[in-house]
Amino acid sequence: MIKKKALLACLVVATITVGLFAGCGSKASTGSSTMASTTKTKLTLWHYFDGQAQQKAMENVTAKFNSSQDKIEVSVEFVPRAELTKQFTIGLVADKLPDIGLVDNPDMASFAAMGLFADISDKMNAFADKDKFYPGPIASCMLDGKYYGVPLGSNDLALYYNKDMFTAAGVQPPTTYAELKTVAKKLTKAGTTYGLAIATPKNEEGTFQYLPWLLSSGAKFNEVGSAAGISALSYLTDLIKDGSMSKEVINWTQNDLEKQFVTNKAAMIVDGPWIISTVKTDAPKLNWGVVKIPKDKVYASDLGGENWGIIKGHHEAEAWEFIKFTQQKDVMNAYCADFGYIPSRRDIAESNDSITKDPIMSIFLDELQYAMPRGPHPKWPQISDAMSTALQESFTNTKTPEQASKDAQVKIDTILK
Amino acid sequence: MPWQRHFKSKRVKEETILKNKYTREFLREEKKGYLFVLPALIFMLAFVGYPIIYNLILSFKDVNVMTFSKSVKPFIGLKNYIEIFKDPTMKTSIWNTFIFTIGSISIQFVIGLALALFLNLKFKLAEPIRGLMVVSYLIPMTVTALLFKFMYSTSGGIINELLMKVHIISKPIGWIISGNTSMLSVILTNSWVGIPFNMLLLTTGLSNISFTLYEAAQVDGASAIQRFFRITLPELKPAILSVLVLGFIYTFKVFDLVFVMTNGGPVNSTELMSTFAYKLSFTQFSFSRGATVANVLFAILFCVSLGYLGLIKDEEVIG
Numbered sequence: 001m002i003k004k005k006a007l008l009a010c011l012v013v014a015t016i017t018v019g020l021f022a023g024c025g026s027k028a029s030t031g032s033s034t035m036a037s038t039t040k041t042k043l044t045l046w047h048y049f050d051g052q053a054q055q056k057a058m059e060n061v062t063a064k065f066n067s068s069q070d071k072i073e074v075s076v077e078f079v080p081r082a083e084l085t086k087q088f089t090i091g092l093v094a095d096k097l098p099d100i101g102l103v104d105n106p107d108m109a110s111f112a113a114m115g116l117f118a119d120i121s122d123k124m125n126a127f128a129d130k131d132k133f134y135p136g137p138i139a140s141c142m143l144d145g146k147y148y149g150v151p152l153g154s155n156d157l158a159l160y161y162n163k164d165m166f167t168a169a170g171v172q173p174p175t176t177y178a179e180l181k182t183v184a185k186k187l188t189k190a191g192t193t194y195g196l197a198i199a200t201p202k203n204e205e206g207t208f209q210y211l212p213w214l215l216s217s218g219a220k221f222n223e224v225g226s227a228a229g230i231s232a233l234s235y236l237t238d239l240i241k242d243g244s245m246s247k248e249v250i251n252w253t254q255n256d257l258e259k260q261f262v263t264n265k266a267a268m269i270v271d272g273p274w275i276i277s278t279v280k281t282d283a284p285k286l287n288w289g290v291v292k293i294p295k296d297k298v299y300a301s302d303l304g305g306e307n308w309g310i311i312k313g314h315h316e317a318e319a320w321e322f323i324k325f326t327q328q329k330d331v332m333n334a335y336c337a338d339f340g341y342i343p344s345r346r347d348i349a350e351s352n353d354s355i356t357k358d359p360i361m362s363i364f365l366d367e368l369q370y371a372m373p374r375g376p377h378p379k380w381p382q383i384s385d386a387m388s389t390a391l392q393e394s395f396t397n398t399k400t401p402e403q404a405s406k407d408a409q410v411k412i413d414t415i416l417k
Numbered sequence: 418m419p420w421q422r423h424f425k426s427k428r429v430k431e432e433t434i435l436k437n438k439y440t441r442e443f444l445r446e447e448k449k450g451y452l453f454v455l456p457a458l459i460f461m462l463a464f465v466g467y468p469i470i471y472n473l474i475l476s477f478k479d480v481n482v483m484t485f486s487k488s489v490k491p492f493i494g495l496k497n498y499i500e501i502f503k504d505p506t507m508k509t510s511i512w513n514t515f516i517f518t519i520g521s522i523s524i525q526f527v528i529g530l531a532l533a534l535f536l537n538l539k540f541k542l543a544e545p546i547r548g549l550m551v552v553s554y555l556i557p558m559t560v561t562a563l564l565f566k567f568m569y570s571t572s573g574g575i576i577n578e579l580l581m582k583v584h585i586i587s588k589p590i591g592w593i594i595s596g597n598t599s600m601l602s603v604i605l606t607n608s609w610v611g612i613p614f615n616m617l618l619l620t621t622g623l624s625n626i627s628f629t630l631y632e633a634a635q636v637d638g639a640s641a642i643q644r645f646f647r648i649t650l651p652e653l654k655p656a657i658l659s660v661l662v663l664g665f666i667y668t669f670k671v672f673d674l675v676f677v678m679t680n681g682g683p684v685n686s687t688e689l690m691s692t693f694a695y696k697l698s699f700t701q702f703s704f705s706r707g708a709t710v711a712n713v714l715f716a717i718l719f720c721v722s723l724g725y726l727g728l729i730k731d732e733e734v735i736g
Contacts, residue, residue: 086699092485110702115486202682203700248571250683251594265572378482381701389684396596396683 041318043074044098047306048081049339053277057338065325072318074100088116099314100322102152102306105140106204106374106384112148113378117309118316121147129327129345136303136373137344143376149307150323153332153341155272156301156371157212158363159294160279163287165193165267173291177216177235180294184244187267195244197266198236199252200395204381206388207374208302209254209270210236212293214387215300215372222416224387225409232296234401237394250395262286272304273364274340290363292370303371305341342368379415386411469715475708482702497709507710509685510693514714517604517675517689518668524608525664526657529615534649536616537623547620554613562677565606569593593679596686603675603687607668614667615660622656623649655729662725666718690714 047058055078062074077098079087084101088111091097103111111117124130124147137151161173169187174180184195200206211221213236219228239245252260258275260266262283270293279286292299308326310319326332329348336343342365343349349368355361374380390408393399399407476497478490501507532550536543553561568575569592577589592602626649634644650657672691675681681688681696688696690710698707 082699089485089699089702089704110482113482113486114702202680202684246572247591248594251566251679379701381482382703385696385701392682392684396594398596398684 040071040073041315043072043100043315043318043322045074045076045100045102045322046079046084046087046098047076047102048079048084049102050078050080051274054274054339057335060338061326061331061335062322064331065322068325069321072321074322089114092116097311097314099311100319101309101311103149103309104204105137105151105303105305105307106376106380108140108149108307108309109143109376109378110381111309112143112146115312117148118312119146119148120150120310120316120320123147123320124150127324127327129347132345132347134344134346134349134368136368136371137305137307140303140373140376141307143378149309150327151344152306152308152326153336153339154303154305154344154368154371155274155341156303156364156367157209157270157272158290158292158301158367159268159270160261160288160290161268162261162264162266163289165264173289174294175292176294177296181235181239181242181244184239184268185242188242188244190243193264194246194260194266195268196239197246197252197257197260197269198249199254199257199270200249200388200391201251201253202388202392204384204388205253206250206391207384208304210387210391211302211372211374212270212300213296215302216293216296216298218297221372221374221383222412223409224390224412225406228297229409230402230405233390233394233405235296236391237401240395247395250392258282261288272340273342273361276340276360290360292363292367299367299370301367301371303368303373305344377416382415383412386415472708472711472715475705476712478705480704481706485702485704497705498713501706501709501713506685506688506693510688510690510710511713513600513686513688514669514690516600517607517671517687518665520600520604521607521611521668521671522661522664524604525611525615526661528608529612529660530619532612532616533619533623537620547616550616551613553609554611556610558610558673559677561606561610562674565602565609566593566678569602594683596683599679599683599686603678606678607671607674610674611664611668615664618660618663619653619656622653625656626652658725658728662721662728665721669718669721670714 045058045062049055049058058076058078062076066073081104085107088097088101088103092114097116101111101116108117133151134154137154141147141149141151159173165187166173166183169183171183171186174183180196187193187195198209200209213232214221214224214229217228217232217235219226219232223229224233236245240247240249254271254275255278257266257269257271258278259282261269261271262279279288293301308323310316310323326335327345329351332343332345332348333352333354337354342355342361343352349355349365355365374384377383386408390404393404393407394401398404477492477494479493479496480490484490536547536550556564569577571577571589571591571594574589574592576592577586580586581589590598593599630648630652631644634648639647670691671689672695675687675689675692676695679687681692691714694707694710694714696707697703697710
């Protein structure tokens with residue numbers, strides 16, 4: 001009998017501890033280790049791309065590098081995105097880190113501030129092609145005037161539209177906010193089709209989708225609560241009130257948008273170039289096109305894409321060799337094509353016919369000049385949280401757009417103080 | 418009677434122990450005992466004690482994205498605790514966690530008990546049905562969360578479609594996209610997962626109740642309701658107690674389900690302490706704040722466990 005009590009007591013303790021601290025366990029991974037038996041330096045690369053084409057692209061680019069020389073061997077490890085962020089921070093304490101890490105560009109500043117990435121300013125300054133990057137992508141690699149990374153490739157957002165639905169409704173692709181509103185309304189068929197779909201979940205993805213609208217109003221990222229900022233949020237909220245946009249946008253991801261689009265549930269979606277190949281496979285017969293996101297005062301989009309970072313204190317020199325390898329024209333064009341990304345370098349992107357002459361990719365290239373980087377600021381994740389929360393508050397009618405924007409402004413001001 | 422003999426021998430044994438307490442033999446025996454406990458103790462200290470203490474220290478420091486790389490992290494005492502309780506999200510998350518826990522446990526327990534009683538009736542299909550019921554407990558939490566996310570959807574989700582087909586509602590309900598129903602939706606999902614756990618533990622409790630008690634009651638002319646309240650419930654008390662406390666602890670720290678289904682949204686309507694702590698630590702890199710929330714969560718659970726241990730001390734026999 002006593003035994004049973006003790007057993008139960010143990011069970012209680014076990015249930016509390018297991019799980020509560022489960023998040024703290026760190027996954028063992030082989031960091032960098034030079035095997036004595038071989039002369040090759042082995043490097044590990046972490047990335048979070050879960051798409052098959054993208055994983056293949058990562059394998060391809062490392063395989064090419066490995067066969068191009070005989071000193072360094074890079075192996076690729078896939079770590080799911082939420083896990084990767086966690087592993088980077090835990091790894092900083094436990095030093096279980098790779099040699100090269102890929103991060104989403106708005107996260108770069110945070111990780112650089114936390115000391116994850118090596119300062120590569122010297123290497124960058126000696127790099128001949130340093131000034132050939134687009135200003136947005138390279139800015140996202142910098143913190144306090146120092147370089148901490150190199151852009152992998154870039155993307156941005158544009159408006160996908162269903163050509164058949166537009167013809168049926170007798171409308172043209174919209175270019176302004178006013179046009180978008182009427183067109184979206186006309187294309188909406190209650191119960192079956194929404195005129196427009198965006199994705200505003202309560203995380204970075206939501207902020208990413210919100211920024212074009214905010215910036216187009218003329219407000220900057222830290223001016224959410226200004227008159228212009230309020231007008232942007234009101235505009236989007238009105239689209240939901242109109243019925244032109246589903247209330248479910250707050251739970252959708254950008255991949256969900258693609259599904260809405262190919263199943264004819266959305267006539268227009270705002271999404272990035274990485275879904276192009278999926279749209280083509282999912283709906284080969286769909287008649288669709290891409291235009292720039294309609295503007296309020298100015299055209300705006302925001303900059304997506306990842307950066308390479310070299311982990312501080314690991315094989316920095318060897319990792320730099322690999323990154324330099326990726327900067328060659330044919331290498332970069334090849335993996336960017338697989339990713340559905342645009343090369344982050346002007347000289348490479350603008351001489352690539354499959355981008356400049358392609359009716360869809362050329363729009364994304366065009367949008368890139370309006371694409372603003374998020375931040376860069378070490379506390380961007382907190383700023384982003386304030387924005388995506390405001391979106392949710394306004395879209396769910398918890399607060400008026402004015403109130404939600406103003407509350408977000410207070411939070412942002414405290415963070416930036 | 419056998420139990421009397423057992424009791425007697427126990428008393429004799431205790432007396433001998435008392436007599437021998439300070440003899441060398443006893444001490445030697447006791448040392449041996451500690452030796453056996455040692456590996457478990459070291460294990461507990463390393464894998465249970467260390468994270469708890471580490472987390473506690475972390476919560477008294479200011480570790481965030483700006484101070485992370487500094488070798489000495491500023492010690493700021495209770496400031497994190499003071500600041501976190503000023504944050505309206507913290508209050509919301511504590512409130513939500515209690516609503517979520519109490520809501521889930523109530524539903525799980527009532528349905529679990531009903532099913533346990535039902536399946537305790539000895540009919541042919543009782544065993545296979547009981548086996549099948551456990552399936553929902555076996556499915557990985559993330560899978561359950563995704564399934565329910567689809568089922569709650571307003572466009573084509575099966576729950577809305579069904580309710581509309583039978584004309585209970587005229588237009589889809591935004592189950593997890595509206596702040597009013599999102600909490601209910603996650604509670605229902607979590608209850609679905611937890612029902613088998615309740616049912617199994619209660620079934621074990623039920624099978625331990627001697628049938629002679631019911632026979633005697635029936636002879637005395639007790640009705641079914643009387644038998645339930647006078648025999649089943651009191652006899653089941655220890656099992657009920659452990660089900661409720663284990664359920665509380667288990668539910669109080671649920672993370673994956675809510676993280677996948679709503680990520681705490683819309684706005685903060687389903688933000689639990691667990692998801693809030695995760696968000697602070699691994700999205701916003703405010704590690705100390707995240708640790709602070711986790712510690713508050715731990716403190717509450719610790720109190721619940723202490724209360725539970727106190728309660729079972731008074732109970733003679735469990736199960």
